[in-house]
Amino acid sequence: MAIEEYGTTANGLPPCPYGRCDGDGWILNEDGTASKCDCLEPRLAKARASGINSVLPKRYRGVSFDRPPVTEIDPGAVGAVREWIEALDQNFEAGNGLWLMGDTGTGKTTLAMLVSKEALKRDYTVAIYSMPSLLTRIRATYGAEAGEESYDEFFERLCEVDLLHVDDLGAEKQTEWVLEQLYALVNERYERQKSIVVTTNLSQDELELQIGPRTVSRLIQMCGEYQIPMFGEDARQKPQLRDS
Numbered sequence: 001m002a003i004e005e006y007g008t009t010a011n012g013l014p015p016c017p018y019g020r021c022d023g024d025g026w027i028l029n030e031d032g033t034a035s036k037c038d039c040l041e042p043r044l045a046k047a048r049a050s051g052i053n054s055v056l057p058k059r060y061r062g063v064s065f066d067r068p069p070v071t072e073i074d075p076g077a078v079g080a081v082r083e084w085i086e087a088l089d090q091n092f093e094a095g096n097g098l099w100l101m102g103d104t105g106t107g108k109t110t111l112a113m114l115v116s117k118e119a120l121k122r123d124y125t126v127a128i129y130s131m132p133s134l135l136t137r138i139r140a141t142y143g144a145e146a147g148e149e150s151y152d153e154f155f156e157r158l159c160e161v162d163l164l165h166v167d168d169l170g171a172e173k174q175t176e177w178v179l180e181q182l183y184a185l186v187n188e189r190y191e192r193q194k195s196i197v198v199t200t201n202l203s204q205d206e207l208e209l210q211i212g213p214r215t216v217s218r219l220i221q222m223c224g225e226y227q228i229p230m231f232g233e234d235a236r237q238k239p240q241l242r243d244s
């Protein structure tokens with residue numbers, strides 16, 4: 001049976017078809033080492049075949065509305081994200097987006113991951129990249145050899161996924177090339193009415209300077225009222241949050 005025929009585990013991954021691992025392809029041994037589960041290879045093959053990064057980063061796999069940190073984040077912002085997710089199918093149909101902006105450590109990436117996790121759960125295709133890593137990935141296609149994915153193929157995948165999740169928009173180094181890539185991608189998805197979720201530390205004005213007014217203008221139209229400001233202290237600096 002194909003992996004996709006199973007539902008999704010609490011960590012956002014399709015469950016192990018053999019019931020041996022918790023969905024990440026690794027079995028933890030009692031001595032603390034890990035061995036490969038039989039489901040690992042097919043999982044990796046599937047990820048390679050999809051050509052896009054659609055894996056929730058480990059830190060955010062467990063995100064859920066009913067537990068911290070989401071329960072600690074500004075209720076206004078959380079409510080808006082919940083509302084957006086409640087209408088997820090319609091939002092995808094219309095190509096509506098979501099834009100989370102604010103200072104560092106206020107929960108933007110956490111809330112964006114809730115959206116991606118729900119989309120993956122419902123079997124939509126999702127591409128998850130931080131802006132700097134997306135650019136690195138695009139650059140890597142320039143050196144593609146025969147049989148490897150070309151720039152055009154990768155770009156087309158980015159345009160076609162149901163949800164493009166770009167974390168840390170504006171954190172990239174600004175060059176003509178970067179501006180062109182970003183504009184081409186956002187414009188293409190805008191024209192195809194495809195949803196996008198972005199997080200950024202920049203205000204709208206700062207973002208216009210960083211990525212250009214034409215790209216920002218399209219994002220504004222796509223995200224509409226879901227241009228969500230987030231405020232507060234840097235939660236990473238609260239001592240109780242340190243990883244134990």
Ligand SMILES: Nc1ncnc2c1ncn2[C@@H]1O[C@H](COP(=O)(O)OP(=O)(O)OP(=O)(O)O)[C@@H](O)[C@H]1O
Binds near residue numbers: 105
């Ligand atoms: N309001 C909050 N209360 C408590 N913990 C939070 C809150 N917001 C975020 N966290 C926790 O703080 C850490 C940072 O959250 P997150 O990565 O979502 O921040 P961010 O806004 O994306 O930051 P950055 O702008 O630096 O990318 C995470 O470990 C998250 O679980």
Ligand SMILES: [Mg+2]
Binds near residue numbers: 108109110168199
């Ligand atoms: Mg972030």
Ligand SMILES: [Zn+2]
Binds near residue numbers: 018021040
């Ligand atoms: Zn397994």
